[in-house]
Amino acid sequence: MQIMILSGNPKRDGLCQAVIQSVRSGAEEGGASVTEIRLQDLPLIRCQVCDDGWGTCLSERRCQFGSDGLDQLIGQLAQADVLVLATPVYWGEMSETLKSCLDRLRRCQRGQEGLLAGKQALIVATPGGTGNGQLTCFEQLDRFCRHTGLQIFDYIGANRWTADYHLDLARSAGRALAQGRKNGDTVPL
Ligand SMILES: Cc1cc2nc3c(=O)[nH]c(=O)nc-3n(C[C@H](O)[C@H](O)[C@H](O)COP(=O)(O)O)c2cc1C
Structure with missing residues (x-):
């Protein structure tokens, strides 16, 4: 089982990273091979909204500027x-780092013919300030998954007091995913 963490967190410590690390630990305990991609460290440009x-x-399902690292990421x-x-939750939204990447990814990998369709997705969003903006x-992330056919497994939010x-x-979510649990499975209670 290959689990890829696509992280829009600019920080290497703190709340968001602690949650990422927990998912990772659980997934590795469950036997998965885990890769974390820190978008902050990649030189990806934003969508140029061509023409x-x-x-x-639209015409080729690839970005004409994909040599900036997007093609490799895909x-x-x-x-x-x-x-x-x-x-992390910024302004009640995902970080700009993640948003600008997902904007381009969605255009190229939209719909059921895209490379993401049918894969399980775990959503992690941490509002570390007021705690507002998680929903x-x-x-926003839910909409990206629906546009690309990702199957949402769960949503994990954490703030300073939870x-x-x-x-x-x-x-636990990382472990369950590593063991192959999917959206739609029924767990024994
Ligand atoms: C530009 C910016 C906007 C933010 N907006 C929110 C927000 O809308 N709601 C909130 O609870 N926290 C907000 N925060 C705080 C971050 O959510 C918080 O830093 C992060 O989620 C978790 O803490 P961490 O930085 O230790 O990972 C904001 C932080 C920044 C830098």
């Missing part, structure tokens, strides 16, 4: 069985 709104993303994502989309961030038990939950 009158569409470019080669190749890596294609190898994954499970994606973890992880972000709107989830909603982090302890959400870290446990994140670890």
Whole structure:
């Protein structure tokens, strides 16, 4: 089982990273091979919104600027069985780092013919300030999954006063995914 964490977190420590680390630990305990891609470290440009709104993303399902690292990233994502989309909550939304990547990814990999369709997705969003904006961030990520055919397995949010038990939950979710559990399965109670 290949689990890929696509992280829009600019930080290497703190709340968001602690949740990511818990998912990772649980997944590795469950036997998965886990890769974490820190988008902050990649030189990806934003969508250039070519021509009158569409470019080669429409005609060829690829970005004409994909040599900036997007093509390589898509190749890596294609190898994954499970994606973890992880972000701190900024302004009630996902981080700009993750958003600008997902904007381009969605255009190229939209619909059931895309490379992401049918893969399991775990959504992680941490509002570390007021705690506000978790639902709107989830909603944004939910829409990306629906546009690309990703199957949402679960949503994990944690803030400063709920982090302890959400870290446990994140670890359990990672383990369950590593063991092959899918959206739609029924667990014994
Ligand atoms: C530009 C910016 C906007 C933010 N907006 C929110 C917000 O809308 N709601 C919230 O609870 N926290 C907000 N935060 C705090 C982050 O959510 C918080 O830093 C992160 O999610 C978790 O903490 P971490 O930085 O230790 O990982 C914001 C932080 C930044 C830098």
